[in-house]
Amino acid sequence: xxxxxxxxxxxxxxxxxxxxxxxxxxxxxxxxxxxxxxxxxxxxxxxxxxxxxxxxxxxxxxxxxxxxxxxxxxxxxxxxxxxxxxxxxxxxxxxxxxxxxxxxxxxxxxxxxxxxxxxxxxxxxxxxxxxxxxxxxxxxxxxxxxxxxxxxxxxxxxxxxxxxxxxxxxxxxxxxxxxxxxxxxxxxx
Ligand code: 5GP
Numbered sequence: 171x172x173x174x175x176x177x178x179x180x181x182x183x184x185x186x187x188x189x190x191x192x193x194x195x196x197x198x199x200x201x202x203x204x205x206x207x208x209x210x211x212x213x214x215x216x217x218x219x220x221x222x223x224x225x226x227x228x229x230x231x232x233x234x235x236x237x238x239x240x241x242x243x244x245x246x247x248x249x250x251x252x253x254x255x256x257x258x259x260x261x262x263x264x265x266x267x268x269x270x271x272x273x274x275x276x277x278x279x280x281x282x283x284x285x286x287x288x289x290x291x292x293x294x295x296x297x298x299x300x301x302x303x304x305x306x307x308x309x310x311x312x313x314x315x316x317x318x319x320x321x322x323x324x325x326x327x328x329x330x331x332x333x334x335x336x337x338x339x340x341x342x343x344x345x346x347x348x349x350x351x352x353x354x355x356x357x358x359x
Contacts, residue, residue, distance in 0.1 A: 190326070226248045231295055263279075
């Protein structure tokens with residue numbers, strides 16, 4: 171998606187070689203007009219797939235998922251990063267190794283918000299090693315719901331997540347795919 175690529179080139183900041191900071195329009199301050207364009211693009215790509223629920227993960231996925239959901243006219247449910255040890259039995263859980271924070275955390279989702287009849291589109295901001303997406307996919311599988319695919323804002327295609335998830339037969343639609351990034355600039359696929 172040209173608009174997102176241009177915005178990354180204009181405002182993205184590369185940190186430590188492999189981390190792209192997009193705080194000015196996606197991860198801290200949020201450009202909801204851009205989000206609306208992204209939502210329209212996912213709605214076009216997944217038209218006809220009868221998506222009836224969008225699943226994301228707190229915190230950065232929530233904004234884009236909500237704006238996308240306005241195009242699909244479906245509810246959004248987000249996996250919570252679990253901070254308490256005593257998990258009640260009425261939740262699906264999964265473990266995620268954080269790329270940006272370098273630690274493992276639990277995510278959880280109330281069973282009442284993900285049903286076997288659901289046709290789920292996962293939305294997230296970044297795809298890097300694929301751990302966050304893998305964790306969300308497990309929640310969908312545990313619920314017995316149908317996974318329609320994943321809509322990703324920015325895929326760092328030089329990291330293994332995209333290939334890993336696609337090799338499982340899962341449809342991944344990334345709006346900007348970065349082939350490489352360095353002090354010399356960012357190159358898209
Ligand atoms: P993965 O689990 O695919 O390795 O990483 C995905 C998650 O890590 C995303 O939800 C995002 O929050 C975070 N992340 C991974 N790479 C980047 C990056 O380059 N920049 C930012 N801002 N977040 C990232």
